[in-house]
């Protein structure tokens with residue numbers, strides 16, 4: 001076994017850190033407070049070609065793989081940009097996974113090059129209020145209309161829908177009760193997010209506010225047949241291909257935020273004098289930080305193993321991706337919570353930014369999949385325990 005850092009990933013980390021250094025904590029705090037999309041940051045990474053890291057070279061990307069994408073996103077998350085910085089790039093990098101794997105040649109030619117350059121913005125439309133994690137219960141549906149389709153329904157939590165030109169829309173095309181299996185009969189569309197037929201409303205939320213989350217109301221949206229991704233009725237299965245890599249890079253992002261929080265807390269603990277000594281001399285302060293440091297190291301190895309398994313096609317990718325997401329989500333949030341405690345009252349003040357890391361790392365225990373569902377996967381598919389739901 002060789003744990004030496006790959007030279008290519010080292011280059012990616014150093015280049016990403018150089019670019020991210022142009023956007024400090026105050027930049028992110030201001031954009032978060034004002035709910036402003038970080039265009040200058042997005043454009044800087046787009047110009048550097050980083051949005052095409054998973055797009056195959058024949059469509060204008062670099063096709064580097066999940067290990068490279070995780071390295072990039074861990075680095076930007078650790079820069080102080082936290083989840084705001086990672087999510088700004090994340091959707092462009094991962095959103096088009098189903099198109100890369102299942103789109104027609106014409107669809108790939110048309111939409112992958114502008115994804116790689118950053119010109120095309122796509123939102124992801126899976127979650128619905130009533131269905132929750134049970135995606136088989138979605139109500140958004142599409143019916144055939146001449147040569148195309150017409151969709152109706154409502155989606156929720158659609159990241160970046162304010163900027164998006166397109167939405168990867170999962171819709172029922174055969175009623176659930178008429179399908180052999182509950183997840184059959186759903187189709188994935190790369191539909192126009194046409195404001196004539198779609199109303200987009202931002203959801204006020206706890207954190208990661210530079211990147212908007214929305215409700216999307218879909219009213220008689222016409223969709224061309226050319227915008228069907230893969231096979232009609234197999235949309236849910238097409239989505240699955242993108243789910244594991246997304247969980248792996250979320251784990252990498254959680255490690256990045258956690259490391260940033262530990263570093264801020266470490267410096268503070270060395271400098272802050274109370275009772276005539278640095279607070280870091282108290283083991284009640286130093287042990288939690290040392291513990292978090294080692295938890296983050298362990299989580300870092302796990303996501304890298306999962307990424308390696310995905311990129312090389314070796315090992316049980318679903319199990320590794322879910323375990324990495326779970327472990328890193330816990331370790332990242334705990335590191336931010338401990339950092340906040342280390343800073344005492346100032347941890348609660350915006351000026352020190354730890355409260356922002358804390359708010360944003362909390363999200364990683366909920367999305368893109370909750371910790372409970374990640375554990376359900378491990379219990380059922382790794383430990384072969386009976387399905388609990």
Ligand SMILES: Cc1cc2nc3c(=O)[nH]c(=O)nc-3n(C[C@H](O)[C@H](O)[C@H](O)COP(=O)(O)OP(=O)(O)OC[C@H]3O[C@@H](n4cnc5c(N)ncnc54)[C@H](O)[C@@H]3O)c2cc1C
Nearest residue numbers: 124125126127132133157158159367368369370372373389
């Ligand atoms: C900021 C943000 C951005 C998001 N971006 C997008 C996006 O771009 N596109 C998109 O489609 N979705 C997006 N989501 C949605 C996200 O994927 C879901 O919120 C997440 O998967 C959880 O689903 P839910 O909120 O419907 O929870 P529910 O399914 O309602 O579950 C509620 C709670 O019950 C638990 N639970 C439910 N069933 C079980 C069970 N069988 N066993 C144990 N526990 C269970 C869950 O773990 C959870 O804690 C986003 C969410 C957030 C908060």
